[in-house]
Amino acid sequence: MSVQSIPQPAAGADAHSSEARFSLENKLTGWHIGVAMAALSIGVTLGIMQGFEHLGIDLYKYTAPAFKTYYQGLTIHGVLNALVWTTFFIVGFFTTAITRSLDRPLKYPWINVLGFVLMFVGLLMATYPLLANLATVLYTFYPPMQAHWTFYLGLTLVVVGSWVAGYGFYFTLHAWRKENPGKRTPFIALASTITMVMWQIATLGVAVEILTMLLPWSLGLIKGTDPLLARTYFWYTGHPLVYFWLLPAYVAWYGMVPKQAGGKMFSDSLARLVFWLFLLLSTPVGFHHQYTDPGIPQGWKFIHALLTYGVAFPSLLTAFTVAASLEIGGRARGGKGWFGWIRKLPWDNPSYTAQNLAMILFAFGGISGITNASYNVNLAVHNTVWIPGHFHLTVGSATTLTFFGIAYWLVPKLTGKQLYKPKLALAQAWTWFFGMIFFGNGFHLLGLHYGVPRRTMLGAAVYRDPAWTPFLIEVFVGVLLLTTSAILFYWVIIGTLAHKKRLEKPVEMPIAEAADPTPVPAWLDTWKPWLYGAIALIIIAYGPMLYTLISEMQLTSPGFRVW
């Protein structure tokens, strides 16, 4: 196979001059995903150390000056992987996705440069307390554990920077709509922008939590805090956060992967409907993370449980539509019969393979997610290692492995160089796939059958039970495969940057056409009803309870540093 041909170059277009128009966008994308990958390299190393610890092998004594304890490492693993790798990669990827989909450079590039600077300064600021062991509060930073104020301010700047990047995207989309009256917004640009708007609404919770409670409290300006109110603000953001991780992968699965498979978008309209439904339903479901919290009435928890089933619906639609789009591709490539088309998919293309394997892992993660969401069933698995089993299949695979797949065309595009050793990249995708299967299966079983608590130094736990061992070994097999996979990923990426084989033609972003040429109905290209609907649902689902919690707020908890 030839790597250059993975994303087909646009026929006839003067690709070179079109590249020149986007040189700043390319640079911006490169900075974002460069920071993302650097963060992930540290995050993943700590993940591997956690895997060893669970088997009873404590490596922290060797890394002591930098990473002193399991819990410090776990905090950094969570922050770098779940918050930094994702947010930086997503903003970088969207910078390319939106501008190429609109075929229009950013309207005000300085806004996006400013966004990057804010995010980067925020990251540097948060790095200090993380490394100095002044913020070993895990990535959920529940008070009254109190981190150094630079941790809270740094995270805030990362979020605010991502908002600013979002504004840059909105202005660009708005400019395109003015320049193209009557035209439907291209799918990729629309879906990416919806994701950023959803993020903007969703992060208000954590912004209020930090700015009105944690930051002034950590600076000593207020003496106490109210842990339940803080948790409620946090989970207002915490659930849509998972959609912020997932929707960029959906953008690629709907809008790009079908093209890479030689197919078309099965249904452009339904794909858009899915994104609007996510805008509507992502936020008013956060109490499903607080089923076991005291102080929140069962009725509200139940309402959020029902809404959570509602937000599962667009994902079920996605499963069908994406599979159908790939089938078009498989059949166009000569696949026959019920399943014969699957074999004809471009399994020799690492970008495609990584993303298709990510979809399969997401199917498992989605099933365990529905279990978590199921109100009283949650009691069986809440805060057990079932939960990390679940989210390593979702954010750790559906998102992360998709982003690896995207990197396999995006890095060649940005550097103008061939992907280094595509066979290694293929091996990377498969080792991640099998690694997460062992890891996820072992953790799910340990959580379900033995109630093994998560976020715990299991190797040293006083209640460690020999019955866990076979499953911990299964997890460890997963960790070894994942270690291999991570090494392969960085080998391929660094190899691509370091070698000298330039591409003859620049790589084009894959953009799938719609299979059905009839235009998308106007109600799927209108913002207002969806946006107002989303705000109304949030007010209904959160308003009364937030009002109660705020009016009964008791700032009684002083800060604790217990690590």
Add this chain to the structure above:
Amino acid sequence: MHIDRYEQIWIRISVAVLVIFMIGIVVAGWSLSIQVPGVYGRVDPNTVTEPGSPWAEPGLRELAPGKYEAYILAQIWTFVPGEIRVPAGSEVTFYVTSKDVQHGFRIQDTNLSFMVLPGQISKMTHRFEEPGEYVFVCHEYCGVGHHTMAGKLIVEEAVASNQ
């Protein structure tokens, strides 16, 4: 907007599955009363161990034969009391709060699992039928000693309690 026939079938199946799940949690929650915690009350974590507070002397209290209340205080990195004994067949209502950071409470091999927050009282009831040792663990990160925070509830043969 045109929707493919198979996709229409898929949509119907998806909606049906979700509705069945909804019915499932209603039945389990309200007919079988497998419930999640709700609102019980608040305390000031700074004075929770002072005289007059039920957590001044945490422990087990018998309300009637076979019916108990257990007041448990969570603190870094122990539960007080760390050991509880009840006869088989007892119904125990747990009242748990924290005097410092957030903790969790889960009794293995039961449905009992909830968060323990300073300032809030978590309440849940369980009937212990099978004699044996039930380990309870803290399942929320609470600092460097988190993995040492556990206790046990011993359910004794019912005959023993009649002596």
